[in-house]
Amino acid sequence: MDSARPRSLGPRSLVAVTACWGAFLLLDRLLSGRWWFWLIPDLAPPLLFLAVPVLLLALAVVTRPSRRWLVPVVVALLLAGLPRTGLNPAALLPGRDRAPGPAFSVFSWNTEYWDTTDDPDAFYRYLRSRDADVYLLQEYLAWVQETPTRIDRLDRIRQEFPGYRVAVLGELVTLSRFPVLATPTVGAALPAGTPWEVTFARKKVLRTDVDVHGRAVSLYNVHIPVQVDTRQSVFGGDFYRTVRAADAARREQYTALESDAAANHHPLLIAGDFNTTPAMGDLSGLRARFRDARSASGDLYPGSWGGLLGSDLWRLDWAFTDRRVAVERYSFADQRGMSDHRGQQLRVALRP
Template sequence: MTTTTSSNAGHPEGAGPGGNRRRWLRGARFRRLRQRLVLAAAFGWALFLLAHLVLTGRWWLWMFIEPMPPFLLVAVPAALLLLVPFARAVAKPVALLLVATLAIGVPLAGFPATAATQPAQAATGGQSVKVFAWNTGYWHSGTGYLDYGGDIDSPQAFYAYLHQQNADVYLLSEHLFWRGGPIALDDHNEIQSQFPDYEVNVEGELVTLSRVPVAATHPRAVGENSDDWYWRGNKAQRTDLRVGGCILSVYNVHIPQPIDPRLNPLTAKYYSFAHRQYNRQQRELEALRDDIDGNANPLLVAGDFNSPWMGSLVQVGDDLRRWNPGNVRGLPVTFPAADTGWSLPKLWRLDWTFTRGPVQLSDYRLRQSPRLSDHLAQDMTASVRCQPAARERAAS
């Protein structure tokens, strides 16, 4: 009787020529899968970045994407570059694509990359004005919505913090409390008593205090509804100051926030509110741009813009210079400040400062405001060097 012997006889299961071929095929399929995944991730990120460039500030539904931490524009392509070796045959074009997205993402994320975003150099010449810009976190309500367990802090601690800054000009926002809606504060006399040497200008939720002579204010007329002062009130309060023989226009800005985290995202109210907020943002930014475009004075624009993309993807105005604080290395972030009830890490820069004309900043710093607000404050010295034409306008 003839016995037939298998070609794999004497080999462990899966070994031998047939097993080696199956393992090779499985390895080849896995390598192709990894290559496709890396390729898809690289192109997917490039398409996402393109959409972000095109849609930020232009489509209300993208508002739900815009709040992503800006550092992701650097971290994601950098992480994907580590996977490029798995792309094998297409590794080179994938690497070039990711390097391109990284090169775009670095300045957008806010890392100092150009002269306009370098830390301020010492200003020379002209008259200097110390400016303090701060979202107060619902005045002295301890940053909490009163509906959600917040309470009223001691006003003494709040005003003591402001006095410590010894600024010539204070640009303050969120002059209100919140309980089921905005609550207007009738405390002009209290503010004036706290700052007797300052001119106090209250407009809606914005307060500008100045011990520099005020040449003009530009209040906006609002409707007669009881809450129009907040929902339709000015979000970029302009005050013209007499500085160094010319007029410096200072804008105190608080652009509406894009979404309300207290609302349930599974309800229609969440999205209808976001759509209305987008329209409010566009209206207020357009009003600010129009005023800036029609203003020939040197400018300083500062405040809470509720966007990490100001000056890069969302334009504030023509010929404005964006400043980075000099006491921060790497990515400046201002929100949320520590010990204010937020469970999120401090990952966003929502507070910005811009200038136009012969205005230089020195000693521009971000300041902590422990527990008083969920935003860091902006502290700076602005130096204005007047040109002859500006002096003639100021004199007239």
């Protein structure tokens, strides 16, 4: 009897691990985007939703015949987790979306503290090299003594981008070759004279309505607040209070954005740094109503941020359009060491 125990340990452990993974998938589906604490498990690289079931499947195939029933179970778990991996099956298909209407280019990028940590001349050369009709830029600020700090680069921006219209809200900057028709407030309006620090914290969506060859188009420049403060210890209460407060701030921005975009009668494009991965439920509202530009990408796994691991394992930067805007090309640009985010490059066209 004792000699049989080691032989059964492996298969039994495989069943236990498979059950744990199934429970995690269920909890993730139920809690992601609904419970503040789940922002912490949501930090995991989305490719885990592929790697874990593939490993379990390989082990299930080679296990003893009495445990082969695990194979269809693991396949089901693999299929259940695929939408959260961030994989882009459209990259394997020929052809791209096309529209006969006017087309224009967009570059969206989290600049990581604008030009304050880079050579300013190189920074602006890089931006100009994108040659976009529209720029949606985030983190127009400096980081001074662990605090976001206001900067003023408007004169330099206008010098570097002659002919562009400039819209600024807190840390968000939108540049447009097209005439600006309006900059409607998204969410609750702040009183006149509100300090920059308050605007920075409360206003993470800049809507700019522009005239594209006679048609009004709404551009949403977005930077959803980050969910954790990596300077805090996970063993302290401040870490979890920060996560809970961040969840409330993120929900405020998502609610305002989704409500405004749903009521908008113009063709629209939404892009920016969402600090949200493909595995997170926070994007469910936008994904249900609007089209992810990912389908126009040739990358099987489009990633835009790597963090401490140094590779783009996370996609935190997103672009969405409604049905009146076709995304003809979509890719992530090399940031040339000037940011921890890659920029989003799009060519879009308006449908008649």
